Amino acid sequence: MDSRVIAELILHLGRIASGDGLVAGLTPGQWAILRYFTRANRFSRTPSAFAAFHGTTRGTASQAIKSLVAQGFLMQTQSETDGRSVRLDLTDKARAIIANDPIEALVRATDALPPGVRGAFSHTLQRVLGQVVLETGKPLFGTCENCAHFEDDGCCKDGLAAYGCGFLNEPLMDEELDQLCVNFASDRSGPPRTPGVGVT
Amino acid sequence: MDSRVIAELILHLGRIASGDGLVAGLTPGQWAILRYFTRANRFSRTPSAFAAFHGTTRGTASQAIKSLVAQGFLMQTQSETDGRSVRLDLTDKARAIIANDPIEALVRATDALPPGVRGAFSHTLQRVLGQVVLETGKPLFGTCENCAHFEDDGCCKDGLAAYGCGFLNEPLMDEELDQLCVNFASDRSGPPRTPGVGVT
DNA sequence: TCAATATAGTTTCGAAACGCTACTATCAAA
DNA sequence: TTTGATAGTAGCGTTTCGAAACTATATTGA
Numbered sequence: 532m533d534s535r536v537i538a539e540l541i542l543h544l545g546r547i548a549s550g551d552g553l554v555a556g557l558t559p560g561q562w563a564i565l566r567y568f569t570r571a572n573r574f575s576r577t578p579s580a581f582a583a584f585h586g587t588t589r590g591t592a593s594q595a596i597k598s599l600v601a602q603g604f605l606m607q608t609q610s611e612t613d614g615r616s617v618r619l620d621l622t623d624k625a626r627a628i629i630a631n632d633p634i635e636a637l638v639r640a641t642d643a644l645p646p647g648v649r650g651a652f653s654h655t656l657q658r659v660l661g662q663v664v665l666e667t668g669k670p671l672f673g674t675c676e677n678c679a680h681f682e683d684d685g686c687c688k689d690g691l692a693a694y695g696c697g698f699l700n701e702p703l704m705d706e707e708l709d710q711l712c713v714n715f716a717s718d719r720s721g722p723p724r725t726p727g728v729g730v731t
Numbered sequence: 732m733d734s735r736v737i738a739e740l741i742l743h744l745g746r747i748a749s750g751d752g753l754v755a756g757l758t759p760g761q762w763a764i765l766r767y768f769t770r771a772n773r774f775s776r777t778p779s780a781f782a783a784f785h786g787t788t789r790g791t792a793s794q795a796i797k798s799l800v801a802q803g804f805l806m807q808t809q810s811e812t813d814g815r816s817v818r819l820d821l822t823d824k825a826r827a828i829i830a831n832d833p834i835e836a837l838v839r840a841t842d843a844l845p846p847g848v849r850g851a852f853s854h855t856l857q858r859v860l861g862q863v864v865l866e867t868g869k870p871l872f873g874t875c876e877n878c879a880h881f882e883d884d885g886c887c888k889d890g891l892a893a894y895g896c897g898f899l900n901e902p903l904m905d906e907e908l909d910q911l912c913v914n915f916a917s918d919r920s921g922p923p924r925t926p927g928v929g930v931t
Numbered sequence: 932t933c934a935a936t937a938t939a940g941t942t943t944c945g946a947a948a949c950g951c952t953a954c955t956a957t958c959a960a961a
Numbered sequence: 962t963t964t965g966a967t968a969g970t971a972g973c974g975t976t977t978c979g980a981a982a983c984t985a986t987a988t989t990g991a
Binding site for chain 2: 643
């Protein structure tokens, strides 16, 4: 019975913090897009990946992204390897206004927690999210460090630390290891996933 | 920097769990209304109180509530003490479908936590919400047990446990003590609040 | 090689949600 | 009694969103 109260608390907190009114001219949905493209790695900065992450349709995602491109917050470039795909990157204009993200109130509140509490809090949130995602069948995004596809090729193949993704057969840079990825697979994974996000 | 990840996690979890698609014919917003009127005490089951709680306008709240009344999920009765006010109560039809609330996945995930972890989790969530609410100036709803207006009149005034609200000068029943209230005031409160929720 | 199928992205359309403003009715206070 | 605040509703236009249709490119398999 107490669990229901907690669940409602999470929803309420998320709602309050997502900035109901529009801040700096952006809607909550548009902020969500900017946040996503800030955190996603280069394999995941596509409309489809965002749609999968955000639990919406590609059509809706396409519309929202288009408006941000038109406003100069996102830059769109064609993929060189796949003619159908586009990659989206934040512009300087976007990076400049991210400090006004209405989520910052929540960030500050979280930051005010004692480190130990914050760590446990984060751990519990991830655990709950993993469970919800499992039950609802929604895709789970994660970072390389917990990913089943992550390969640490010993060390120093050619003088550089050589990490790689065994799924995409791509080398990985250090700074990419903590970015979100569509192709994330839990270490204790079930059936192997096929490339693409599979949202129709 | 980690705090931002946590903040995004909360938003994401709330979004995933609030049932993006419509479950049982109800939209996420309509589920939010049913949830609210399940948890709110008799002083708080009004359109204005819900609007304040949910961070929206009275106009928007009124519309959404109207549709739920029309569908037979809420019953509307005039207040006897205030001719302007109406009180809304869940119908049996509403109580019957609450088990289908898309939030249940999150409830189950939370319930799967070890009791100690769940307690700490709940405590941290409340703490963070309190901080966010403080910073954004949004109203905080709470229950009698932590409320500055709560009065425990010793014991057994006339054979019954006698609780009361010092703000409304109303006696309180046992089962009302854990319901949400618009007039909640933190124990460590600042300036006294005036009756009403003050959302224009 | 070529047809069938899957995927990436966009567009269009209709429905719903939302905020704003204006309005009525009631209450409270000067 | 008059003035101002509050509760609730209605109308309007904007925005959002999902479903479906559509184009273009990849991939698969006969």
